[in-house]
Amino acid sequence: METHFYLSLFPMEALIASQLNPAQFGSYMATGSKKGSAERLIFAEISGDFGSWFDWNHALHRCVRHPNGDLKNSVYLSVYRVLEHTPLEVFKALYLTTQDGRILELFASEYSAPDQGRDFFIYKELCPITPLVISTLPPREFCAYMTDPHIKTYVPKLMYTDLKMIDFDNPEQTGNIGNIYDNKLDHLKECIHEVTTYKEKPNKILERSHATSFTYQVIKNGIYAGDQDSFLFFRMKSEQELKDQAYDWAKSAMIL
C-alpha cells in the first residue's frame, strides 16, 4: 500500500504520512473521524524521503494498515518548522480543502507578474505565519522581501496568496468574498495610503493574525510559495473553469 506524504500548510503546519489518497485525506482532515469537525485546510502532497530533518523510517514503520484492515489515516512526522525544511522541488500538487471535505487540486504553473490595475497588493500569508498584509510589491518581489535574511522579521520560506479587493466607490457590492473587509474599511484605506505614500515602507500589516476569516472566495490570482532561491505559483482556476471542472468544490467553497 502506497504511503503518501502530506504537508499541511494552513491553518496548521505539519508533515503527515498517510495511506489515504489526497481526496480521502482532505475529507478526513476537514471533517474528522468522529469528531464532527468542519475545518478548511490547505495541504500539499510531496515526494517523501528527502534530507535528514524528518524521520522517514518512523513514517514507513508506523504508516501501515490497522489490524482490521482499515487504511492508516495519519502519522504525524512533525508539527513545527516543516515548510522551512521542505524543498519546493518536492511539491507534487496543492490541495484546497473545503470545510465539508472537498478538494481542489492545483498544480504549479508558470508565473507572470499580475496586472492588478492598482498600485498595491493584499497578501494573506498562509504558512508559517498568517498576517494580512498590504504591499506595493508584486508577488515574487514580496516573497524575496519576506524571505530576505537581512530583514529582521524574515521567514526562511513563505506560502501566501494575493486577494481580491473591493471597489471603494461601491463598497457595498463586494461580491462573494467572505468576511475579509468587514468592519475594517477605514483601517484598510489608511494602510493603503501609508504604503502607497511612503515608498520606503512597502508593507503594512492590516491584521496580525488573520486565520479564521480567510476563505477561498477571496483568492485573486493564486497561491505562491517561495524563498530566496525558488518560487512556485499555483494558479487559481477562474469561475468558469471551476464551473466546468470543479462545480461541487466551488459550491462547497461558496464561490458558485
Added chain:
Amino acid sequence: MTGLLAAAVIAAIGLAMINFILVKRMDPGLPEMVEIASAIREGSDAFIKHEYTVILRIALLIALLLALVVSWYTGVAFILGALMSSLAGLIGMKIATLANVRVSNTARLTGSLGKTLKVAFRGGSVMGLSVAGFALLGLGILYYVFGELLGQTSLENLRIVTNHLGINYIPFTMTVSGYALGCSIVAMFDRVGGGIYTKAADMGADLVGKTEAQIPEDDPRNPATIADNVGDNVGDVAGLGADLLESFVGSIISCVVLATYMYYLSLDSSSPIPGSMVIKLIRYPLLFTALGLLSCILGILLLMIRKVSDKPHRELNTATWTSAFLTVLSTGVLTWFLFSGEPTTGSGFFLGPLSPWISAVLGIVSGIAVGSLAERSTSYDYPSTRLIAEASREGAALTITQGMAVGLKSVFLPVLVLGAAIVAADAVAGLYGVAMAAVGMLSFVAATVSVDTYGPIADNAGGISEMAKLDHRVRDITDELDSVGNTTAAIGKGFAIGSAALAAISLFATFLFSQSSPGDTGGILLIDGNNILEADGRKFVLLLNMINPLTLSGAVIGSALPFLFSGILIESVAKAARKMVQEVRRQFSADPKILSGESKPDYKQCISISSAGALAEMKVPAAIAVLSPLLGGFILGPEFVGGMLIGTTFTAIMLALYTANAGGAWDNGKKFIEKGMYGGKGSNTHSAAVIGDTVGDPLKDTVGPSLDILIKIMAVISLITVSVFQRYNLLELVKVLF
C-alpha cells in the same frame, strides 16, 4: 347553469388528466435521477397516506356528528368536501413528485429554459386545474343533487326549518356549509401537517448540513435533504392546494348563504328580494367561477401551446394576467345578461345589474394590490428587504430586529387596502358584494395555483439536478426557474391572505344571519338603519352588540387565539427540527464516510422523523381551530362566539401578514447578500442573515398559511353550529336553573 358549470369542470379535470398523463409519459432521465425522485415520491406518499388516515378517522366522526345533530345531508356534504379537497391535494402532490424529475431531465436533454419551464408549468397546471375543478365539481353535485333534485334551492325550501333537536337552519345553507367544512378540515391538516413537516426538514437540513458541516444546499451527503424535498411537496403543493381550494369554496358558499338568508329575512320587509333574483344570486358565484375556470384554461393553454421565451417570469405573468383579464371580461358579460332587467329590490345593488361584478373586480384589484404590497415588503428590489441585509452587517440581533420592524410595518397598507375593498364592495353591492370581492380575488385561482405549484416543482427539480450531479448548465436552468418560483410564491401568499380575510369576513356576516329563527328575525338583531337611505325608507343592517360583556370577552379571547395557535405551531416546528438536527448529527458522527461521499446517509430515518413530528404535532393546533368556537358556543353562547370570531379574524389577518412578510423579507435579505453584497456568502453578514432566514422560515411557511385556515375554519364551524349552541349552551341553562 348546469351546462356552463359542467363544461368548466369537465374541461378543467380533463385538461388536468391530459397534462398528468403527458408529464407521466415523459422520460424521467438517468437511473440516479430516478432513484432520487423515487425516494422523494415514496416519502411524500407515505406521509400523505398517514396524514389522510388521520383525517379520515376525524372526518368520519365529524360527519356522523353533523348527520346526527344537524342533518344527514350536512354530513354527506361534509364528506364530499373532504373528498374533493383530499383528491385535489393528492393529485397535486402526485404530479409534483412525477414532474420534478422530468423537469430536471428536460433541462438536461434540451438545455432550453423555455422548454423546461413548460414542463414545470404543465405539472403545476394539474394542481391548479384540480383545485378549481374539484371544488366546482363538488359544488355542482351539491347544487344538482341537493339543490335541484331534492329541491333545496326551490323557493319554498329557502326557509328556516327546525330539526328533531329544535335546531334552526335553511337546508341548502347547511348543505353548502357542510361541504365547506369538509374542505376546511382537510386544508387544516394539510397546511398544518405539511407546514410542520416541511420546516422541520428544512431547518434540520440547514442547521446541521449547511451551518455546521458547511454542506451546500441539496447535497446528497445531507441525510435530511430528501426529507427537505418531500416537505416541498407535502407542504407547498398539497398544503397550498387544499388551502386555496378551501378559500375558493369558502368565498362561494358565503355568497350562497348570504343570498339565501338575505332573501329569507327580506320576506317580512316592505321590499322583499324577488324569488327569481335569489335563485340568480345563489347561482351567480358558481357561474362566475366557472367562467373564471374556463378563462384560466385558456390562459394555461396559451403558455403550453405556443413557443415560450427564456424569460420565465414574463411567461408566468402572461398566463396569470391573461386568465384574469378573460375572467373579468367574460364575467362582466355574464353579469349583465344575468341581472339586467331583474328587479334588484332588497339585494343591495347600488350600481345596477353590474354591481356584484364591480365588487368582484374590486376584489381582484385589491388582491393585486395586496400581492404587490407583499412584493414591496419582501423583494430585494425594494428598500425594506435591503435594510435587513444592511442591518445584518451589525449581527444577527439587528437582522432579527430590522426584520420584525419590516414585518410589523408591512401589515398596515394591505389592511388599509382590505378595509377600503370591504367598504367599497359593500357600498356597491352590500354584504353580498363583500363576499363577491373574495370570489373575484379567487376566480382565477386555477392560474394562480398553477403558478404557485410550479415553484416547488422547479425547486425539487433543482434538488434532483444537484443530487444527481448533473451538468452545471442543467442546474443553472433549474436554479433560474426556482428563483422565479420564489417571487411568485410571495405574491401568491398576499393573494391567499387577502382572499382568506375577505372570505372570513363574509362568513362572519353569514354567521350573524344564521342565528335567525323561523318567522323571527329578532334572533340576529336586525334593526332599521335610520342612517341609510332607501327608496322605501327601510333598510336592514346587522348588529353585533360590542358593549355586551360576552361579545367583548369573546373578542379579547379570540384576539389571543392566533397567538396561542402560532406559538404552538412554532414550538411544534422547533421540536421536530431539533429531533432532525440530532439525527443528522448522529448520522455524521456514526459514519464519517457519509461526508466523504463513500457511504449513503439514511434518508428514510429523517423522513420518518419529519413525518412523525408533523403527524403528532398537527393535532393540537387543529383541535384549537375546531374546538374553540364549539367550546365558546356551548359554554357562553353565540354572542361570545361572535366576539371571538371578530377578535380571531382581525388578529389572525395581522399576524398572517406579519409572518408572511417578515419571513419573506428575511429570506430575500439573505438572498440579496448572496448576490455579493456586504461580503456575500461566507461573511459574518451572511451568517447573521442566515439566522434571520431560519427564524423566518416557520413564520412564513407554517404559521402564516395556517392562520389563513384558522380564521376560515372557525367561521365555518361557527356558521354550522351556531343554531345548535344558540339553543343549547351552559349560560342559558344556568339562567334557566337560577
